[in-house]
Amino acid sequence: MKRAIGLDLGGTFIKVGLVQETGEIIKKAQFPTKADEGKKETVIQQMKNAVSSVWEQGINGIGIGTPGVVDNEGVVFEAPNLPGWNNLQLKKIFEERFKVPVVVENDVNSITWGEYLFGAGKGCRTIICLTLGTGVGGGMVIHGKLFRGAKYSAAELGHISIDYKGPRCKCGSIGCVERFVGRDYIIERAVHEIREGKETLIYQLASQKIENITPKIISEAYKKGDKIAGDIWIDVGICLGAMLASLVNAINPDRIVIGGGISHAGEILFETIKKTIKERSFRVLSENVEVVPAELSIDAGIISGAALIFQS
Numbered sequence: 001m002k003r004a005i006g007l008d009l010g011g012t013f014i015k016v017g018l019v020q021e022t023g024e025i026i027k028k029a030q031f032p033t034k035a036d037e038g039k040k041e042t043v044i045q046q047m048k049n050a051v052s053s054v055w056e057q058g059i060n061g062i063g064i065g066t067p068g069v070v071d072n073e074g075v076v077f078e079a080p081n082l083p084g085w086n087n088l089q090l091k092k093i094f095e096e097r098f099k100v101p102v103v104v105e106n107d108v109n110s111i112t113w114g115e116y117l118f119g120a121g122k123g124c125r126t127i128i129c130l131t132l133g134t135g136v137g138g139g140m141v142i143h144g145k146l147f148r149g150a151k152y153s154a155a156e157l158g159h160i161s162i163d164y165k166g167p168r169c170k171c172g173s174i175g176c177v178e179r180f181v182g183r184d185y186i187i188e189r190a191v192h193e194i195r196e197g198k199e200t201l202i203y204q205l206a207s208q209k210i211e212n213i214t215p216k217i218i219s220e221a222y223k224k225g226d227k228i229a230g231d232i233w234i235d236v237g238i239c240l241g242a243m244l245a246s247l248v249n250a251i252n253p254d255r256i257v258i259g260g261g262i263s264h265a266g267e268i269l270f271e272t273i274k275k276t277i278k279e280r281s282f283r284v285l286s287e288n289v290e291v292v293p294a295e296l297s298i299d300a301g302i303i304s305g306a307a308l309i310f311q312s
């Protein structure tokens with residue numbers, strides 16, 4: 001049976017594991033990324049140590065999920081939060097060191113492939129994957145292949161504009177969906193309502209401190225029947241649904257897989273997304289599309305990294 005090492009490079013931790021072709025993790029480890037030391041060499045050394053710690057002779061390769069824009073030669077062009085992560089020949093560096101095939105992919109594209117092969121996208125041909133957190137990450141598998149675009153890791157779905165006259169996004173564009181549903185902007189909505197003097201449980205659950213408000217607290221307030229919290233999640237769902245309706249028209253997916261911390265808002269979010277997609281996309285296309293939560297758990301990055309090796 002094929003075996004591969006999957007490595008998930010995060011801003012704080014590197015997670016690594018030896019994975020079987022079935023998606024089962026045989027062994028795993030975690031190392032600090034040490035990005036705060038400010039040197040790319042330190043981070044690369046940590047990654048090499050991580051791979052060595054789960055190494056086994058005869059493996060089929062190493063799959064690496066990294067933040068940032070990656071090209072199809074395994075060069076990372078830029079990654080915010082990682083010092084010196086520009087034009088970095090990550091694939092070459094790891095192939096020279098370990099003498100096995102190495103695939104480097106943008107982390108959300110990697111997760112998308114993992115969900116397709118082992119998770120909520122299993123059995124489909126065409127899926128869209130969204131991860132909702134600080135930002136909105138995206139990936140697509142089209143006709144059974146990870147969609148990479150012409151040269152670079154495509155599918156920056158968080159930067160699809162849903163309001164051409166809307167607020168400026170930090171990417172430079174206007175009205176990007178991330179500008180409405182990124183973690184901080186969801187919190188901002190709650191803060192705005194409180195400052196307007198609206199009565200909401202969110203404030204009490206945050207011990208009457210604005211800085212304590214999190215999406216989790218907004219969810220708790222909603223579950224206790226808070227109207228403002230419910231309205232926030234409905235509006236977040238409409239924003240995501242509007243963006244996804246356009247994508248449904250564009251690529252006609254079988255399934256849309258949604259993960260990340262913000263997705264834990266649960267049913268109210270998913271139901272609003274589904275309703276909005278139905279209202280705004282072509283009927284025949286929206287009728288068959290399923291919207292489901294991501295399935296790969298805490299080790300998603302490890303399994304997905306290895307899945308990059310199993311794709312051939």
Ligand SMILES: [Zn+2]
Nearest residue numbers: 159169171176
């Ligand atoms: Zn943007």
